Amino acid sequence: MKQPEKKIDLTNLRPQALKDYIGQGNVVRTLRLFIEAVLKRGTATEHILFYGPPGIGKTTLAYIIANELHGEIKITSGAAITKSGDLAAILTNLKDSDVLFIDEIHRLPKPVEEMLYPVMEENALDIIIGKGPAARTVRLPVPKITIVGATTKLALLSAPLRDRFGLLLRLDYYTEDEMREIIVRSSNLLQLPITEKASLEIARRSRKTPRIANRMLKRARDLLEVNKHKAIDENLLKKLFELLEIDDAGLTDIDIQYLKLIGEKFQNSPLGVETIASSLSEDRRTIEEFIEPYLLQIGFIKKTPRGRVLAPKAFKHLKIKEPRESIGQERLV
DSSP states (O other): OOOOOOOOOSSOOOOSSGGGOOSOHHHHHHHHHHHHHHHHHTSOOOOEEEESSTTSSHHHHHHHHHHHTTOOEEEEETTTOOSHHHHHHHHTTOOTTOEEEEETGGGOOHHHHHHHHHHHHHSEEEEEESSGGGOEEEEEEOOOOEEEEEESOGGGSOHHHHTTOSEEEEOOOOOHHHHHHHHHHHHHHTTOOBOHHHHHHHHHHTTTOHHHHHHHHHHHHHHHHHTTOSSBOHHHHHHHHHHHTOOTTSOOHHHHHHHHIIIIITTTOOBOHHHHHHHHTOOHHHIIIIIHHHHHHTTSEEEETTEEEEOHHHHHHHTOOOOHHHHGGGGGO
C-alpha cells in the first residue's frame, strides 16, 4: 500500500537542531556541550534559563533542546500557572528526558515558584493535603526533566529561583549578516524566490530580530502571490515597506513620531517618559518596552539625568537641523 506523502509544514520556520541554528555563537556552543554531557551521563542534572529581548530565539532553543535530548516539550507560561495544582497537573504528564518550557517565568506566582524548588533540586513534588492541624505533606517523585525558563526581565526573577538554574544564558540581538542568513533560510523553507539585495533590505529593517524578519517575509509572500510577482525583489519590497510604514532603518511610524516629538516639537529639550507618553497618547510601558530599546540600541536617543534627548544620528536620519542648544547637552549625558 502506497504511503501518503508527508506534507511540508510551510509555517514552522524554527530550526530543529543546533547545527541549523544561526547566530548566538556562545549560547549554541554552551548548549552543545550541555547536551553532549547529558546524553553521555544519561540524565539531566541542570536546568536552563534564557534571558534577553523578545523575538530572538528563546522558545526555538527550547524546542531544539527537547529534540536533541530525544524528549518531548511541554510549553506553558508563568502567567498561565495560577495555582500549585496547575503545576502538579503539568508535571505528572511528563516523562524522563522531557523539557518543560516556562515562558515569562518571572510572572510565576510566589506559591507556585516555591513549589518548583524541590522539583528542580530533588526531582520531587511536595503537595499539601488537608487544612489546619490535620494538614500533611506528601512528596511525589517527578520524572528527570529539564526545566527551561525564559524571561525578558531577569531583574524581576527572584534570587532563589534564579540561583537554581545551572545555566544562565543571555541572548542578544543579531548582526545584519546573521539576519540575512536567517531570511535566506526562511525563504527557502517557504519556497520563496528572493534576490540577494532584497534579503539584505529586509535584514536592515528587521530590528536585528528574527521574529520581525520572518513576519516581514510572510507579508512579502502575500504581496508576491496577490500581485503575481516573479520574485521578492527591491520593487516588491518598496511597495511592502510603504504599506507597513517602515523606513530604511527599520523605524515605524510611531518611532518617527517619538523622534520628531523630541527633536522638532520640543527642540531636543530633555523629556521625561511621562511627558512623551502623554504627547503620543501611548502608555508608559509601550514607550519603555517597545519603542525605546531599539532606538537606544541604534544610537538614536540618549537617556540623560534630565530626560530623553536625540543623538546626532537621529537628526541626520530625520534630515532635520539639530538645535544649537542641544549640542551643549552632550556634557549632561
